Amino acid sequence: MKKPSLLDRHLLAANKKEIQLIERRLFLKGTFSMGALALLSGCDLADNETVNRMLHGMSRFNDEIQAKLFDVTRLAPEYAPNMITQPFPFNAFYARDAVPIVDASTYHLELLGLIRDKKSWTLKELGELPQVSQITRHVCVEGWSAIGKWGGVRFSDFLQRIGADTTARFVGFKCADDYYTSIDMATALHPQTLLALTFADKTLPTEYGFPMKVRIPTKLGFKNPKHVMAIYVTNTYPGGYWEDKGYNWFSGL
Ligand SMILES: Nc1nc2c(c(=O)[nH]1)N[C@H]1C(S)=C(S)[C@@H](COP(=O)(O)O)O[C@H]1N2
Numbered sequence: 001m002k003k004p005s006l007l008d009r010h011l012l013a014a015n016k017k018e019i020q021l022i023e024r025r026l027f028l029k030g031t032f033s034m035g036a037l038a039l040l041s042g043c044d045l046a047d048n049e050t051v052n053r054m055l056h057g058m059s060r061f062n063d064e065i066q067a068k069l070f071d072v073t074r075l076a077p078e079y080a081p082n083m084i085t086q087p088f089p090f091n092a093f094y095a096r097d098a099v100p101i102v103d104a105s106t107y108h109l110e111l112l113g114l115i116r117d118k119k120s121w122t123l124k125e126l127g128e129l130p131q132v133s134q135i136t137r138h139v140c141v142e143g144w145s146a147i148g149k150w151g152g153v154r155f156s157d158f159l160q161r162i163g164a165d166t167t168a169r170f171v172g173f174k175c176a177d178d179y180y181t182s183i184d185m186a187t188a189l190h191p192q193t194l195l196a197l198t199f200a201d202k203t204l205p206t207e208y209g210f211p212m213k214v215r216i217p218t219k220l221g222f223k224n225p226k227h228v229m230a231i232y233v234t235n236t237y238p239g240g241y242w243e244d245k246g247y248n249w250f251s252g253l
């Protein structure tokens with residue numbers, strides 16, 4: 001049998017979670033199962049292409065429901081320092097030796113889109129803003145989770161400061177390794193969403209996203225971009241690296 005590719009594994013894991021979520025919601029409603037739904041829609045669940053198309057449609061529909069259900073006042077659990085996972089896992093769409101090296105002395109966080117003050121920010125300037133920290137759990141869709149401590153600038157404070165249009169729908173992130181992702185504005189404004197500059201009280205290590213990662217404890221790991229080079233505010237759906245390959249876009253926890 002052919003060894004599943006990284007993408008296959010990711011999609012399998014994502015689809016499995018998606019099916020479980022959908023099954024659970026349908027079950028809670030006490031009416032349907034995936035099987036019943038397939039009969040209703042005339043879908044043949046033995047056909048992979050059909051399953052994918054059906055799940056994709058449900059996934060986009062799900063984004064809207066999840067966005068509506070998202071409670072900005074609900075906080076992700078925070079943990080005691082002795083619960084921090086050591087060593088903290090590394091993950092990316094490439095091996096550890098391919099992690100991008102960003103030069104701290106020339107780094108400028110670029111701001112684009114619906115933002116009043118688009119001046120870019122050096123690492124030093126970001127470090128001079130008020131800092132907060134959190135010990136939270138990172139949950140990867142591939143089936144592992146780990147607790148870590150991140151410190152940095154509260155994203156909502158930063159968005160206010162730069163005059164971002166917070167009535168816009170999306171905030172997108174571009175990374176040094178060609179990774180990209182995007183989130184809903186409500187999550188961007190959530191009090192635990194950080195522009196993280198430190199990990200375990202030290203400068204963010206290269207493998208964990210130096211010089212800056214956006215830490216979002218209310219979302220799955222793949223929606224926490226590392227090595228962030230640019231932030232943009234937009235009303236046009238920006239998608240993401242895994243999202244464009246079939247992951248559910250909202251992916252809240
Ligand atoms: N720039 C970038 N950010 C990324 C990724 C990536 O490949 N590139 N992978 C994502 C995934 S799937 C996970 S689980 C986490 C892993 O973060 P860690 O290495 O700090 O554990 O980073 C996320 N952010």
Ligand SMILES: [Mo]
Binds near residue numbers: 091139142222
């Ligand atoms: Mo992940």
